[in-house]
Amino acid sequence: xxxxxxxxxxxxxxxxxxxxxxxxxxxxxxxxxxxxxxxxxxxxxxxxxxxxxxxxxxxxxxxxxxxxxxxxxxxxxxxxxxxxxxxxxxxxxxxxxxxxxxxxxxxxxxxxxxxxxxxxxxxxxxxxxxxxxxxxxxxxxxxxxxxxxxxxxxxxxxxxxxxxxxxxxxxxxxxxxxxxxxxxxxxxxxxxxxxxxxxxxxxxxxxxxxxxxxxxxxxxxxxxxxxxxxxxxxxxxxxxxxxxxxxxxxxxxxxxxxxxxxxxxxxxxxxxxxxxxxxxxxxxxxxxxxxxxxxxxxxxxxxxxxxxxxxxxxxxxxxxxxxxxxx
Amino acid sequence: xxxxxxxxxxxxxxxxxxxxxxxxxxxxxxxxxxxxxxxxxxxxxxxxxxxxxxxxxxxxxxxxxxxxxxxxxxxxxxxxxxxxxxxxxxxxxxxxxxxxxxxxxxxxxxxxxxxxxxxxxxxxxxxxxxxxxxxxxxxxxxxxxxxxxxxxxxxxxxxxxxxxxxxxxxxxxxxxxxxxxxxxxxxxxxxxxxxxxxxxxxxxxxxxxxxxxxxxxxxxxxxxxxxxxxxxxxxxxxxxxxxxxxxxxxxxxxxxxxxxxxxxxxxxxxxxxxxxxxxxxxxxxxxxxxxxxxxxxxxxxxxxxxxxxxxxxxxxxxxxxxxxx
Numbered sequence: 289x290x291x292x293x294x295x296x297x298x299x300x301x302x303x304x305x306x307x308x309x310x311x312x313x314x315x316x317x318x319x320x321x322x323x324x325x326x327x328x329x330x331x332x333x334x335x336x337x338x339x340x341x342x343x344x345x346x347x348x349x350x351x352x353x354x355x356x357x358x359x360x361x362x363x364x365x366x367x368x369x370x371x372x373x374x375x376x377x378x379x380x381x382x383x384x385x386x387x388x389x390x391x392x393x394x395x396x397x398x399x400x401x402x403x404x405x406x407x408x409x410x411x412x413x414x415x416x417x418x419x420x421x422x423x424x425x426x427x428x429x430x431x432x433x434x435x436x437x438x439x440x441x442x443x444x445x446x447x448x449x450x451x452x453x454x455x456x457x458x459x460x461x462x463x464x465x466x467x468x469x470x471x472x473x474x475x476x477x478x479x480x481x482x483x484x485x486x487x488x489x490x491x492x493x494x495x496x497x498x499x500x501x502x503x504x505x506x507x508x509x510x511x512x513x514x515x516x517x518x519x520x521x522x523x524x525x526x527x528x529x530x531x532x533x534x535x536x537x538x539x540x541x542x543x544x545x546x547x548x549x550x551x552x553x554x555x556x557x558x559x560x561x562x563x564x565x566x567x568x569x570x571x572x573x574x575x576x577x578x579x580x581x582x583x584x585x586x587x588x589x590x591x592x593x594x595x596x597x598x599x600x601x602x603x604x605x606x607x608x609x610x611x612x613x614x615x
Numbered sequence: 616x617x618x619x620x621x622x623x624x625x626x627x628x629x630x631x632x633x634x635x636x637x638x639x640x641x642x643x644x645x646x647x648x649x650x651x652x653x654x655x656x657x658x659x660x661x662x663x664x665x666x667x668x669x670x671x672x673x674x675x676x677x678x679x680x681x682x683x684x685x686x687x688x689x690x691x692x693x694x695x696x697x698x699x700x701x702x703x704x705x706x707x708x709x710x711x712x713x714x715x716x717x718x719x720x721x722x723x724x725x726x727x728x729x730x731x732x733x734x735x736x737x738x739x740x741x742x743x744x745x746x747x748x749x750x751x752x753x754x755x756x757x758x759x760x761x762x763x764x765x766x767x768x769x770x771x772x773x774x775x776x777x778x779x780x781x782x783x784x785x786x787x788x789x790x791x792x793x794x795x796x797x798x799x800x801x802x803x804x805x806x807x808x809x810x811x812x813x814x815x816x817x818x819x820x821x822x823x824x825x826x827x828x829x830x831x832x833x834x835x836x837x838x839x840x841x842x843x844x845x846x847x848x849x850x851x852x853x854x855x856x857x858x859x860x861x862x863x864x865x866x867x868x869x870x871x872x873x874x875x876x877x878x879x880x881x882x883x884x885x886x887x888x889x890x891x892x893x894x895x896x897x898x899x900x901x902x903x904x905x906x907x908x909x910x911x912x913x914x915x916x917x918x919x920x921x922x923x924x925x926x927x928x929x930x931x932x933x934x935x936x937x938x939x940x
Contacts, residue, residue, distance in 0.1 A: 315751070341751070344782075346778060346781070346782070347774075347777055347778055347781050349740075349774040349777065349778050350774075351737075351740060351770060351771050351774045351775075352740040352743070352771075352774035352775050352777070352778035353740075353778075354740070355737065355738075355739070355740025355741045355743070355744060355771070355774075355775065356740045356741070356743050356744030356747065356778065357744060358740075358741050358744060359729075359740065359741040359742055359743060359744025359745035359746070359747070359748065360744040360745065360747060360748040361744075362724060362729070362741075362745055362748075363744075363745050363748035363749055363752070364748065364752070365748045365751065367744075379770075382734050382737060383737065383740075386732050386733075386734055386737065387732055387734075387737055387738075387741065390716075390732070392935055392936070392937065392938045393715050393935045393936050394712055394715045394716045394720070394730060395711075395712065395715075395722065395724070395730050396713075396935060397724055398938035399938075400938075429936055430936055430937065432937075453937075453938035453939065453940065454937050454938050
């Protein structure tokens with residue numbers, strides 16, 4: 289078969305497969321992830337390859353899944369669990385906030401576990417299958433939050449997350465699963481958590497973003513360039529906690545104008561945290577006010593016409609960029 | 616209550632000693648609380664000492680425990696030192712939680728004990744997962760997950776019991792029906808006649824037991840342990856008892872009818888065991904008084920030592936939020 293580009297989904301599957309192969313302490317469990325391969329097929333074939341002892345289904349029990357993962361992690365396993373949609377993690381969020389997130393601080397016992405959480409909208413999933421909850425997880429002490437935008441990063445960060453000695457929320461934007469492909473390196477390993485990446489260089493403004501919005505921002509930046517020659521940098525944060533504040537400051541220093549883009553709600557959204565970092569550390573470098581482009585404070589609507597109005601996209605980002613550049 | 620043929624004098628005295636330690640430590644905590652020399656609240660297990668004592672006595676060295684609010688005897692039964700309990704309640708840097716969490720929220724996984732969080736039911740899936748991990752590692756671990764009558768109303772209780780049932784995880788879900796969840800009587804907590812009926816709905820074995828008869832309870836638990844260690848599956852064990860003090864020492868529990876309390880005073884687990892030991896001539900009253908006095912001396916020494924130890928250094932505030940390496 290000729291070599292092909294790899295989808296975001298397949299990249300995560302490769303990481304899980306490698307973890308199962310190389311780390312006997314890794315186990316995968318969740319709803320429908322076994323023989324069925326998961327609602328999105330991220331775990332397709334893994335139970336067949338590694339057995340129902342390592343990859344198994346559970347009842348619909350977000351609390352029991354998170355709680356059992358924590359118990360396993362305290363005994364030397366490295367569970368990687370799937371919550372079918374991040375929206376459903378809210379029925380069990382006390383296990384992340386109070387149980388897993390506080391464990392090491394309280395007891396000195398490490399909790400190396402990963403919660404894989406498909407998230408995000410753009411496909412008429414409605415209010416309960418489209419949410420973006422990264423800001424909530426980032427607010428919780430003791431957790432790390434990873435949010436990749438590219439297949440190679442997703443694959444390497446999944447290894448990094450599973451080998452980290454802390455609870456990690458691994459956010460997988462569903463829009464990326466099959467829409468984003470790239471050539472993956474033959475040699476790869478775990479990526480450190482907490483490192484952003486400039487995925488488009490530029491000197492006139494920077495878009496600070498993550499997840500699906502990285503790709504929308506890249507399109508908007510390209511349009512700015514093709515229409516009036518402006519050079520817009522796009523910084524993919526990749527990990528939200530710990531946050532690569534040095535990379536953010538370097539990007540602001542190189543461009544002096546900032547647009548923050550995310551798919552989640554505005555009030556208390558993670559963009560507010562990024563804006564605060566920019567204001568605290570690089571206020572003197574700014575040539576324009578920090579601008580946020582986010583979803584409005586509104587439940588995620590179902591009808592495509594409404595969701596298009598709700599969700600940021602390349603056109604809206606382009607419009608905001610023009611304003612930032614012209615300020 | 617009868618001292619069964621299968622208990623030695625030493626074993627019976629060990630059970631009494633565990634219960635005496637818990638009772639006398641808690642009496643000291645109550646005094647300290649009313650003197651204002653304890654941080655936060657004090658939550659006691661008066662009347663429920665037999666449950667942790669009997670279950671830990673029937674358990675094995677590799678077993679895992681998720682004690683709840685009133686289970687000091689689980690800690691003591693697994694070998695936690697009274698000194699560490701005083702360090703914990705006094706918030707000392709030397710204590711098991713190093714001042715990061717207080718009072719009843721402590722544990723020690725070297726002894727197989729998870730430190731509880733306040734959210735009732737939240738430790739049940741955790742100990743279930745711990746047992747699954749140890750079994751994968753080739754050990755014959757079983758779990759003990761403790762919860763009150765009130766805690767059985769939570770979603771976590773349901774999820775954990777069903778999860779363990781479906782996945783055949785050997786955990787004994789020990790329900791301590793002490794009849795009051797804070798001020799809420801069981802008549803406002805559930806509609807089944809007896810909580811053991813819940814087991815039917817989960818497709819697991821349910822066992823009802825007297826939570827104040829430490830000898831009988833130990834025998835029941837030993838039987839369950841032997842069964843599920845070799846044929847893994849969860850069990851619901853409902854222990855009938857009464858909470859003999861308030862939810863915490865801030866609570867005078869005036870909502871508990873005096874006659875109910877008086878009836879259960881006569882069924883105090885320490886009293887029952889003492890009566891049996893004397894009646895069966897396993898020990899004399901003087902011997903048991905001497906044991907009690909010796910426990911008190913140890914407690915005094917532990918308290919004095921903990922009192923003299925340092926509180927946490929504020930400079931360590933951020934240490935340990937994340938694990939490294």
